[in-house]
Amino acid sequence: MQLQERINAFVQLGQEMREITQNQRAHEDLFGQIYAHNKWFAPSDCADALNQWSGVLQQQQLSHWTSALSKTPKEPKTIALILAGNIPLVGFHDILSVLISGHKLMGKISSKDPILTRHIIDLLITLEPRFSAFVDWTDKPLKNFDAVIATGSNNSALYFDHYFGRYPHIIRKNRNSVAVLTGQETPEELNGLAADVFQYFGLGCRSVSKLYVPKDYDFQSFFKAAYAHKDHINHNKYMNNYDYNKAVYLMDQVPILDNEFLLLKEDPGLSSPIAVLFYEYYANASEAINKLSTMQERIQCLVGKDLPIEHVAFGQTQRPTLADYADGVNTLDFLEKL
16 A cells, blocks of 8 residues: 555544544444443543544545655564553554554453454555554564554553563553642633643653642632542442552541542652542752753653743643654654664
């Protein structure tokens, strides 16, 4: 297939994704199967992930993103993909990158997301049957591949490094997203921040898990913005995490702020448990920025307004563009140079 033919197929896929989100009732069986398998994959979150991708899979955006790719078909390489499954379609960018580059995909799909991702790729193959020769899902040990893209925890990354180190590879570890507040945020910005915290139950690496706030920061404005997400407490798995973490903190006499569906805990760590948001005070904004500058390899998104280093606007962490690469590694460039 020519590059433009691959782009056209993904544009069609984006249109199909949009149709699914606009006619959710017609796709109740799909959303029901997904939720029955993984209770963290709420239908509303699956629909949001599909809607986000439908907005990205546009002719102009895809053409601009792939402008550096060779227009002449090359001998395709086989790329082993080990996909995460923490949020809906979390591995789709890697799949898109491999296939639109003209390479073959040998994929190990996460046991947490065996339905939605497979459904979307099956839909792509229906739209463009020639992709069937470029997609191979396997549960067996990976063999006969040319390069690897693997996403996992810090522990699994050690295994990936050992097993795949001799191949060209991208190996991703745990990352978290943080926000720097000044106390001057507008209600709209705090509403956006609340979405960054709560969307996908905070399970994504782009989900904000830590706040840096000035001394004597008043959390009431943030709690007011968070109230729009109060229904999270009605989700059984989220509620169990909230109850468990609250009980542990109370038994250990750990000071917490509690709005009955989210716990705020002062903590130097970046990775907070489900239903918990860490925070840390700073004396001045420069102090916070300097500290974060030394932790860039652990941070996926830095959220804030008018910060002197690269950052994301409030409410935009789960709205990445095609060029917002995980861990800042240009996947498309990696694949083009194979």
